[in-house]
Amino acid sequence: MNEAGVGRASLSAARHVVVKIGSALLTDNGQGLDEPAIGRWVDQIVELRRAGIKVTLVSSGAVAAGMARLGLTVRPESLGELQAAAAIGQTRLVECYEEHFERHQCQTAQILLTHADLSNRRRYLNARSAITSLHGFGVVPIINENDTVVTDEIRFGDNDTLGALVANLLEADALIILTDQEGLFDADPRRDPNATLITEADAHEQRLVDVAGTGGVLGRGGMATKVRAARLAARSGAQTVIASGHQPNVLSRVVAGECVGTLLTPHDAPIAARKRWLAGQLKSRGTLTIDAGAARVLAHQGSSLLPVGVRAVEGDFRRGDLVVCVDLEGNRVAKGLVNYDVDDARRIMGKPSSEIERLLGFVEAHEIIHRDNLVLLDA
Ligand SMILES: Nc1ncnc2c1ncn2[C@@H]1O[C@H](COP(=O)(O)OP(=O)(O)O)[C@@H](O)[C@H]1O
Numbered sequence: 001m002n003e004a005g006v007g008r009a010s011l012s013a014a015r016h017v018v019v020k021i022g023s024a025l026l027t028d029n030g031q032g033l034d035e036p037a038i039g040r041w042v043d044q045i046v047e048l049r050r051a052g053i054k055v056t057l058v059s060s061g062a063v064a065a066g067m068a069r070l071g072l073t074v075r076p077e078s079l080g081e082l083q084a085a086a087a088i089g090q091t092r093l094v095e096c097y098e099e100h101f102e103r104h105q106c107q108t109a110q111i112l113l114t115h116a117d118l119s120n121r122r123r124y125l126n127a128r129s130a131i132t133s134l135h136g137f138g139v140v141p142i143i144n145e146n147d148t149v150v151t152d153e154i155r156f157g158d159n160d161t162l163g164a165l166v167a168n169l170l171e172a173d174a175l176i177i178l179t180d181q182e183g184l185f186d187a188d189p190r191r192d193p194n195a196t197l198i199t200e201a202d203a204h205e206q207r208l209v210d211v212a213g214t215g216g217v218l219g220r221g222g223m224a225t226k227v228r229a230a231r232l233a234a235r236s237g238a239q240t241v242i243a244s245g246h247q248p249n250v251l252s253r254v255v256a257g258e259c260v261g262t263l264l265t266p267h268d269a270p271i272a273a274r275k276r277w278l279a280g281q282l283k284s285r286g287t288l289t290i291d292a293g294a295a296r297v298l299a300h301q302g303s304s305l306l307p308v309g310v311r312a313v314e315g316d317f318r319r320g321d322l323v324v325c326v327d328l329e330g331n332r333v334a335k336g337l338v339n340y341d342v343d344d345a346r347r348i349m350g351k352p353s354s355e356i357e358r359l360l361g362f363v364e365a366h367e368i369i370h371r372d373n374l375v376l377l378d379a
């Protein structure tokens with residue numbers, strides 16, 4: 001266990017885990033769902049629940065199941081056909097889980113989320129309270145991306161990212177990513193037979209990004225999105241384990257603290273819930289260019305951003321929207337919720353806060369972004 005209270009041993013204290021099962025694993029050689037394997041994961045999830053651990057499942061497999069039902073052997077390229085395949089497959093996917101959970105008299109619920117659901121604070125909180133209520137009823141939530149309504153610009157695409165954001169949303173202790181490999185290797189084992197397994201690392205180590213490659217034919221993101229997911233999950237203090245879903249009793253073994261797969265740990269204390277929500281946001285509505293002094297106090301003193309530190313304003317945003325702060329060289333420094341509409345922000349930029357009233361006729365706040373609504377970005 002390290003100074004942040006993480007490590008294999010602490011996994012045995014986990015009370016809520018998010019389990020993500022990837023496409024590469026769920027499909028039986030590309031021939032539809034591997035239903036017996038799904039049955040085995042369900043048995044393991046039920047085991048965890050009997051041990052008093054809440055489990056939220058993030059499952060891929062809709063497109064793969066839909067392809068099998070449509071008799072397609074190649075993943076469709078057109079968005080419409082992919083969405084159709086997902087719509088057909090999602091019902092089969094959830095039905096399959098339901099049949100297996102019913103063997104244990106355990107109920108399930110389907111939740112389909114889009115990026116917009118997690119980027120709008122109200123919808124985010126609604127999703128959280130619905131999932132929390134499901135756990136209160138003893139039901140296992142099964143989450144997937146709502147593939148039939150998303151377009152390329154607004155999709156998570158891979159379910160690793162979705163799993164991490166769900167771990168943030170629910171403040172889960174761990175994100176367990178089950179895939180078709182034993183874990184993260186120091187090279188893609190499908191290409192390099194000498195690749196060795198990384199058993200444990202800080203999620204933020206640069207070497208992880210260097211070794212994580214893309215996915216296979218059925219999976220979307222490969223290891224690159226799993227490492228990114230571990231970093232996102234770390235923001236709410238969750239540890240991530242990447243492990244093979246083919247290993248017998250993998251879930252119980254991970255939660256028992258056994259050395260299976262790759263453990264990626266957070267190195268910082270969890271940040272406030274609101275900041276975690278901010279950290280998960282992908283779409284910004286504008287950019288504030290800030291001077292060197294402002295960049296310094298944001299990064300080193302945890303200060304709010306005042307209008308006086310803003311040099312330029314771009315975009316089309318309203319009060320409350322998410323904007324990115326860049327320094328004079330264009331490096332992304334922070335993102336946060338802005339207190340003024342774009343035109344007002346332009347009028348007050350570079351000015352002391354004491355002049356806001358004279359310039360606008362009202363004062364919404366002295367800061368252009370309050371530090372509670374601001375999160376720093378990794379360099
Ligand atoms: N360094 C690495 N270690 C392990 N697997 C890797 C690595 N780099 C790339 N991969 C590939 O990532 C694949 C798993 O990702 P992906 O196909 O997206 O699966 P999933 O659908 O389970 O998310 C593996 O089959 C493997 O070939």
Ligand SMILES: N[C@@H](CCC(=O)OP(=O)(O)O)C(=O)O
Pocket residue numbers: 021022023024059060061062063064086144145147157158159160215218219220221222
């Ligand atoms: N939402 C998609 C899953 C996307 C996907 O395959 O993601 P991943 O399992 O992370 O490679 C589906 O259900 O087909």
